Amino acid sequence: MKLVTFDPFKTIGMPNITYIKPEYIFKEIEKVKEADCILFPEYWQINSLVYGLKKKIFPNINTYQLGHNKVETTRVLLATFPQNVPYTKILSKYDVNIETIEEEFGYPLVAKEIKSSMGMGVFLIENRQELKSYVENNEVLYIQEKLPIYKDLRIVYVGNKVIGSYWRIAGEGQFHNNIAKGANYDYNNIPLEAIELVEKVAATLGINHAGFDIAVVDNNYYILEYNVMFGNEGLRNMGIEVEKYIYEYILSSPDFNPNNPNNPNSPIYPKAS
Incomplete structure (x- = not known):
């Protein structure tokens, strides 16, 4: 298999892999077209790769789109596993009532920026002034109950x-x-x-x-x-x-590997060690 990665640190040691800097995607487009799988593209690249070039990507497009921010993740979980989602409200700062939030959640509550990681952008809100400050600084409000x-x-x-x-x-x-x-x-x-x-x-x-x-x-x-x-x-x-x-997953998955042994017309390849 020919592999292209846009993140060398997450693909260290993989054989037959070529690293391309994300900003060079169009300069190196022929290498991209020849690849069997594209690993760790940046979010802005995935539509061109999947819908334009019809490339297989890892992580897959489901993972990228549903995990793009906390709003996308929460909404799909509310549709599929609502019993496993803490009580949450997603609101616009232009259509919010502070008193209503206080009545529904009380203090303390949790407020989050919709796109953040490593604990950044996650706030414990303990009073009205902190809540107002959060509202003023975020277009989309993500309010959640404080779990014990x-x-x-x-x-x-x-x-x-x-x-x-x-x-x-x-x-x-x-x-x-x-x-x-x-x-x-x-x-x-x-x-x-x-x-x-x-x-x-x-x-x-x-x-x-x-x-x-x-x-x-x-x-x-x-x-x-x-x-x-x-x-x-x-x-x-x-x-x-x-x-x-x-x-090993890319090698063994029929979604990625055209030579997967699950296909009776394909040759057997060695399993990843």
Whole structure:
């Protein structure tokens, strides 16, 4: 297989792969056209690749579009797994009533910027002044109930399976559970039900590369969000090399590999080690 990547760090060690800087996509368009699969394009590239050039991409277009921001993710989850979504309102700053939000959510509540990661743009709102400041600084408002948690689960799904999971435990007195915000790892006692939920959600939505953040409250499982470009440090601590799972998935999937042995007319290829 001929592979092209736009992110060399997420594809280290893959054979038969060519790196192209994202801004050089049109300059190197012939290499792109010849590739069997394009890995980790930037969001602005995917329509040209998928709809224009009819290329296979990884992560797939479902993953990119549904994970583009918190609004897209939440709306599709409300349509498919509403029981696993914390109480959430998505509003416009131009059509919002502060008193109504206060009545529905009370304080503290959680407010988020719709496109952020690593805990950035996630705020614990404890009074009206903080809420007004959030409204003034965001066109689209994402308001969510504050769950009684001090940790959450990061469950990583690659290809067609969960490849690793761990708890992220907030520092003492801290609100954020993100590692980038000082949280700690715990690899013990991962609930099977949470893994099964992620597998079901990913299969239903056609997602093939995501880090799901799951909150557990009274044996209920809530999907806080999923990140298309998740950090790998927690997995590396477990000895998991994500790029190997990606490569094996691309080789074995009939969606990507024209020589997949599942096709009786195709030659057998060696399995990725």
